[in-house]
Amino acid sequence: MLDKFVRAKQPEIELLETLQKEGCFPAPLSGPRRSFLDSLRQQGAGAVIAEYKRASPSRGDIAPHLRADDVACAYAEAGAGAVSILTEQQYFRGSMSFLQKAERCGLPMLRKDFIFHELQVRQTAASPASAVLLIARMLRVEQLAHLAALCEEYGLTPVTEVFDAEDLSRARRAGAHVIQVNNRDLATLTTSLDNSRELSQSKQDGEFWISASGIFHGSEIDEMADCGFDAVLVGTSLMEGGDPGAALRTLLAGRRA
Numbered sequence: 001m002l003d004k005f006v007r008a009k010q011p012e013i014e015l016l017e018t019l020q021k022e023g024c025f026p027a028p029l030s031g032p033r034r035s036f037l038d039s040l041r042q043q044g045a046g047a048v049i050a051e052y053k054r055a056s057p058s059r060g061d062i063a064p065h066l067r068a069d070d071v072a073c074a075y076a077e078a079g080a081g082a083v084s085i086l087t088e089q090q091y092f093r094g095s096m097s098f099l100q101k102a103e104r105c106g107l108p109m110l111r112k113d114f115i116f117h118e119l120q121v122r123q124t125a126a127s128p129a130s131a132v133l134l135i136a137r138m139l140r141v142e143q144l145a146h147l148a149a150l151c152e153e154y155g156l157t158p159v160t161e162v163f164d165a166e167d168l169s170r171a172r173r174a175g176a177h178v179i180q181v182n183n184r185d186l187a188t189l190t191t192s193l194d195n196s197r198e199l200s201q202s203k204q205d206g207e208f209w210i211s212a213s214g215i216f217h218g219s220e221i222d223e224m225a226d227c228g229f230d231a232v233l234v235g236t237s238l239m240e241g242g243d244p245g246a247a248l249r250t251l252l253a254g255r256r257a
């Protein structure tokens, strides 16, 4: 599955290489970015990163008609701590332009894509994103450490995604301290919070942990917080009903008082 995603990125990488060769690569954004971690920490336990997700390999079209700016602003009004923007085009119908559009919501944004080349980090640095997803399973430890360091250089927070204990060990060897546990099984595309329940036992002091995928109820956010997660990332359950702001309000209201 991950190989397929990497192959689909090749034309985009070639375009970025051409831009670089021709000296037209977009300049990094100047000035400070909104802090991804500060915003989530301010929300306290059970903070939500709400995802703008128009389509996915597991669900096909989810909400292709909803606009990035409208959804991100609805998330901000409903109480999200950050927004996740899928920029992958082929399988998630994403676009880099969504970051520009959603910027007006005022929340820090996580760029979700399949990132393995430093030009992709430089491309993100030219956008208003505050954080970048790096998937431990897709990258060698040295590559992960290199891309994470490059993110930090540009003021972007690297969020390292892991699926199992082996990924977690590799993420830590690369120096990762923001860890996202993905609850999706990449072979079946089904989700189970057991992944987060099990891996959370290895959380170490000083790490910021996010549980991602397969969250549908406020009680699950509470449970993840009880397991030690600092935040959760939610996409499909917010987007699928066509009113993501209302869905986020309902989700947050379902947490314990």
Ligand SMILES: O=C(O)c1ccccc1NCC(=O)[C@H](O)[C@H](O)COP(=O)(O)O
Pocket: 001, 051, 053, 056, 057, 058, 059, 182, 184, 186, 189, 191, 212, 213, 214, 215, 233, 234, 235, 236, 237
């Ligand atoms: O969502 C998918 O079908 C998917 C398939 C293969 C690799 C990644 C996939 N999703 C990316 C994500 O990480 C999720 O969009 C994110 O965690 C939100 O998950 P959910 O709340 O279950 O939509």
